[in-house]
Amino acid sequence: MSAEANNTENTGAWADISPDAARRLVTAAVEAFAERGYHATTTRDIAGRAGMSPAALYIHYKTKEELLYQISGVGHRLALAIVREADDAGGTPAERLAAVVRSFVRWHAEHHTTARVVQYELAALSEEHYTVIAARRREIDAAVRAIIEDGVRSGAFDVPDVSGTTLAVLSLCIDVARWYAPDGRRTPDEIGDLYAGLVLRMVGAAGS
Amino acid sequence: MSAEANNTENTGAWADISPDAARRLVTAAVEAFAERGYHATTTRDIAGRAGMSPAALYIHYKTKEELLYQISGVGHRLALAIVREADDAGGTPAERLAAVVRSFVRWHAEHHTTARVVQYELAALSEEHYTVIAARRREIDAAVRAIIEDGVRSGAFDVPDVSGTTLAVLSLCIDVARWYAPDGRRTPDEIGDLYAGLVLRMVGAAGS
Structure with missing residues (x-):
């Protein structure tokens, strides 16, 4: 996790996103989009960064x-x-x-x-x-x-x-x-x- | 070609890029990068937009x-x-x-x-x-x-x-x-x- 994503989470930017898995997916998505751009990022990339399976991502977010x-x-x-x-x-x-x-x-x-x-x-x-x-x-x-x-x-x-x-x-x-x-x-x-x-x-x- | 790419070419932004094929590849790349981001764009996409083959692109630019x-x-x-x-x-x-x-x-x-x-x-x-x-x-x-x-x-x-x-x-x-x-x-x-x-x-x- 980048220093900012960590900091963002600590300072509460994402604090009202629950459950914890959804919050982890959001911070993973921010990092992935920032590094490679939205279109070059797959839901599989995001799930992987969050330590989850694509199926687990799908429970929280239907689409990228x-x-x-x-x-x-x-x-x-x-x-x-x-x-x-x-x-x-x-x-x-x-x-x-x-x-x-x-x-x-x-x-x-x-x-x-x-x-x-x-x-x-x-x-x-x-x-x-x-x-x-x-x-x-x-x-x-x-x-x-x-x-x-x-x-x-x-x-x-x-x-x-x-x-x-x-x-x-x-x-x-x-x-x-x-x-x-x-x-x-x-x-x-x-x-x-x-x-x-x-x-x-x-x-x-x-x-x- | 987008209005801007066209305009850019007309106003000479890319005028000193020659030959013509290289100039067409650059304007195609600008459009593709702007629409989808650098990492989501392939050299194949760029060549296609410029009406050229990937091999023809490679003559002018070795990499994206x-x-x-x-x-x-x-x-x-x-x-x-x-x-x-x-x-x-x-x-x-x-x-x-x-x-x-x-x-x-x-x-x-x-x-x-x-x-x-x-x-x-x-x-x-x-x-x-x-x-x-x-x-x-x-x-x-x-x-x-x-x-x-x-x-x-x-x-x-x-x-x-x-x-x-x-x-x-x-x-x-x-x-x-x-x-x-x-x-x-x-x-x-x-x-x-x-x-x-x-x-x-x-x-x-x-x-x-």
Whole structure:
């Protein structure tokens, strides 16, 4: 098991998946998809990594796509929870936006393997499942946009294009998962601080 | 052939690959890797898409990895050329940085399929080939960092963390390839204008 899969499990990303066999299959699938891509991975590969037979996998997941959907669902639910939690902590729009960026960046750095699978394999979801995930993505976007709109309304931010700026802020945070390396120069917290400062400049926060 | 592969060929991305058969194999490989991932694609798939036999492919590329390396090499050479060309047009640091961001964003939007393959399949390169590509990536990074340093030196920019900000600027531009859709709300030029403005704010350009 990779350090991240282990860490992900320990920090509870997959903690609400039960029984234990289903949880092991999900972490095995994340690793396999990340290493070889969704289409190059077979359910047999995933079962093998989880120390199970293909028949045992089938009890929990009828198809490889169901595993991807579960991974994507958990990933997006956690991302939305992180954005909402940071936002609910309260404070000025600048404090809320900085808190959301810090948490979102840290999540994409610490769970970069999961985040890559979630972001790069969206096209492999069934149409029905993609519709559910797309709705969750719109909720994340709306939560960030609402903070930026609050800042504009109160005069704390100066943003000519709110929807474009929301897109850019989320894109900047998500792309951390692509380039982040655990042995790199910056810790997840340091990247979070750097990015919170850059985002406050993007929204024209006074004093940033 | 996808609209982009066609467009890529027409706009000369692959124009310096000869003979024609090698060029057809590269565009076929980009499409196949983008659709199914590098590891799920066989040289037989690529040859078939190019209307050639596996034996004919082998005349031009000994392995699938050689094809990926050629795609990555061309992609990075073009990205570096774009950054240098925009920079060479001259002007103030703010004008040069805005020109680089506009060109880089437009390239990642228009060639999003190629850019995704180049960015997401780096780990599939051989160690030797990865070393060559990594050197080119450092050149791109250095070209952008040099503009930001010029701006800081002249007092036009205010940047507490030059290397971190350079990383963020490039990351923001590259991630356009992930989310851009040709039927989306914004044209590549509109995204380029939006992002040039946001990047000037990130570097604290006076009046931005």
